[in-house]
Amino acid sequence: MSDRLHVATRKGLFELERRNGAWDVVDAQFLGDPISAVLADGEVVYAALDLGHFGAKLWRRDGDGRWNELPAPSFPPQPEDGSDDPHPWSLGKIWVIEPGGVAGRLWAGTMPGGLFRSDDGGESWSLNEPLWRMPDRRKWVGVAGGEQPGIGSVLVDPRNPQDIRIGVSTAGVWATTDTGASWRLINRGMYAEYLPPELREDPISQDVHRLSRCAARPEVMWCQHHNGVFRSEDAGANWREVSAIRPAKFGFAVAAHPHDPDTAWFVPAIKDERRIPVDGKVVVARTRDAGRSFEVLTRGLPQRHAYDLVWRHALDVDGSGERLAFGSTSGGLWISENGGDSWIMPEARLPPIAAVRFASR
Amino acid sequence: MPTVGFTRALGRFLAAPFLTVEAATVREAFGAVFGSRSTLRGYILDDQGALRRHIAVYVNGQPVRDRVGLSDPVGPSDEIYVFQALSGG
Numbered sequence A: 001m002s003d004r005l006h007v008a009t010r011k012g013l014f015e016l017e018r019r020n021g022a023w024d025v026v027d028a029q030f031l032g033d034p035i036s037a038v039l040a041d042g043e044v045v046y047a048a049l050d051l052g053h054f055g056a057k058l059w060r061r062d063g064d065g066r067w068n069e070l071p072a073p074s075f076p077p078q079p080e081d082g083s084d085d086p087h088p089w090s091l092g093k094i095w096v097i098e099p100g101g102v103a104g105r106l107w108a109g110t111m112p113g114g115l116f117r118s119d120d121g122g123e124s125w126s127l128n129e130p131l132w133r134m135p136d137r138r139k140w141v142g143v144a145g146g147e148q149p150g151i152g153s154v155l156v157d158p159r160n161p162q163d164i165r166i167g168v169s170t171a172g173v174w175a176t177t178d179t180g181a182s183w184r185l186i187n188r189g190m191y192a193e194y195l196p197p198e199l200r201e202d203p204i205s206q207d208v209h210r211l212s213r214c215a216a217r218p219e220v221m222w223c224q225h226h227n228g229v230f231r232s233e234d235a236g237a238n239w240r241e242v243s244a245i246r247p248a249k250f251g252f253a254v255a256a257h258p259h260d261p262d263t264a265w266f267v268p269a270i271k272d273e274r275r276i277p278v279d280g281k282v283v284v285a286r287t288r289d290a291g292r293s294f295e296v297l298t299r300g301l302p303q304r305h306a307y308d309l310v311w312r313h314a315l316d317v318d319g320s321g322e323r324l325a326f327g328s329t330s331g332g333l334w335i336s337e338n339g340g341d342s343w344i345m346p347e348a349r350l351p352p353i354a355a356v357r358f359a360s361r
Numbered sequence B: 001m002p003t004v005g006f007t008r009a010l011g012r013f014l015a016a017p018f019l020t021v022e023a024a025t026v027r028e029a030f031g032a033v034f035g036s037r038s039t040l041r042g043y044i045l046d047d048q049g050a051l052r053r054h055i056a057v058y059v060n061g062q063p064v065r066d067r068v069g070l071s072d073p074v075g076p077s078d079e080i081y082v083f084q085a086l087s088g089g
Helices: A135-139 B008-012 B026-034 B038-044
Strands: A004-009 A012-019 A022-029 A035-041 A044-051 A055-061 A067-070 A093-099 A106-111 A115-118 A150-157 A160-169 A172-176 A208-213 A221-225 A228-232 A239-241 A254-256 A264-266 A284-287 A295-297 A315-317 A324-327 A333-336 A353-358 B003-006 B055-059 B079-084
Touching (some): A012 A035, A044 A093, A055 A093, A055 B038, A150 A208, A172 A208, A221 A254, A315 A353, A324 A353
Antiparallel strands (some): A012 A022, A055 A067, A093 A106, A160 A172
């Protein structure tokens, strides 16, 4: 079980530790700076900064407790004939950092849709050129209209680090089985009822808010999609809608149980035009039967006039499947130690939360 | 020789000293400063070498015209100053 939680917010990175049964903030770094992603791998912590003026940055805290800036992922020079590319060849922000399953390897999913790889613990990065130079990449569209497309999920198969699935807002689910040398758009079965009829089931038009896979059964994946919840039992190729989700099917975050392929958690909200909790109640939806039914978990969560929205990366489960945490756009932070049955709120009023992440060990 | 100075706001992240360089354009001046300071370069320029959207560069109190190519000329006694454009939040 993880006793350490990292919280990336609009105004800094906060670290919580479980001591004597309570969770307390024990460290605050980069106060005032937006943190867009965090990864804690034992004592080593990676933090992606999204500085309004100075761009996207990457920092690492080593075992000695010191923070050092690393080179941020960077795009190669744009070709002269590339002016019709709808997306900039320049790093917008680092949206997610994931371990690559090999010592030293990391993957960074970014806006405007570049996937970057490091094999030296973040000391250097290279753009995955096969994905970026693929003609279909120009069909990716931005998040929330004006923004850039973003790779918000990078799922490395725990059995085989060459086998990776990425989820893109907005461009569906892409797969590689050769560590990124080639990519295929694989998702079938997702649909988006808000799109024009001819695009409703178009795989590349699917807004995959977030993907999560069961570590013990990696072929089982869950998706919180812009249009609802979907589940796959073949590593992201075929999806069926999970229509039992309640109290709403819209949301951003999903966490799959690390051992039980039938269990997953979501934080639903009124969809799309409003993006607030249903009836002003913050709830977590949990299924334990592969999505056939859901429990709506409320113990310890605000049930009156709460308007917290939970972003893609702001829900996490630890390696035991018992401890969960989620954070909201209002700075609410809740932790459960019993699989979501009940929740506690640490003593802190935090800035808007982009991501929460348990330390991996 | 022209001088290049940076907002003190950068000091939270890294060293950004005032420097005197040999240069006839803003791009040449930046090239001299960033040659051995690649991290600082990334705070000011985007991946393609253009000025970041929310960075302002003034020469003797006037904003540079060419934010992409940085071709604005600079003379021996000119002062180039780099700072953050205002934004909210």
